[in-house]
Amino acid sequence: MSQPAHMDIETMLRLALAPVDPPDSLKMRVETTLQELTDAAVDELEAWEIGAMRDPRNWVRPLAAGAVGVSAGTALVVLRVRAERKKRAAASSNPLDLVGRTLRAAAGEARKIARRD
């Protein structure tokens, strides 16, 4: 008899302590800060490249860093595009429209990040 009661209370606890979605404003706040920190890393990398590119022995290293930079940039595009998803969903007339809006948003964010670089 005690086992079903125990399961009941766990079910109720899951309901009482349901996960809370962070507001979009918080996502923007934190992501902006992270973006600034990442930009600082990119600036540092560029400064290093200018000096190092004169020596062919160092050419492999910036290529690898560039690949990492692309990954970081991609992560930021994804974060930003995901953050705006609810707005796009509300504005979309159908799922196809939503896909189109999402692709356009991703392209826009990628362009923004590329311009900053």
Added chain:
Amino acid sequence: MDPQHKARLDADFSDLYRVHLRDVYSYAYYRVGNHHDAEDLTEQTFLQAYRHFERAQAESDGRPLRPWLIRIAHNLAANLYRDRSRRPQTPIDDTTGLSTMHTTEDLVEGRDELARIIEAIKQLPEERREALIMRFALGMDNREIARAMGKSDGATKVLLHRAIKQLEGLVT
């Protein structure tokens, strides 16, 4: 720091943030009881995590970093409580989150049990309440909770067991 290494760390940290933002925010919300403080606490948690990420990643030895993040949030929340207790003009009710999270709509349709549970959670000692938040709001297992709370796996199991038993006693 090697710029390439920093760029890699930033990418890893972006992933950590994306995966665990909701966990940290949920923990913060149930811990401090209002959205305003929960947002500040969440942001501070990630900023502090960013500062120490390299070391944490190196020491994690491949283990998940969620307990480490929650431990940061836990420590920051404790500091917030301590600071607030020194300034009585800005009192906080550490359990308001539990009651304000659920609207009237949630509590209708025979959900008296839920209301009783919420009231009972408020009466638990802080450590038991925290363990329940980690288990039920964040879905952490015993090992993760143990790491977040700085306890052994066995002590965490007992803590959770006692918390649930105490709740049962309070709601029946």
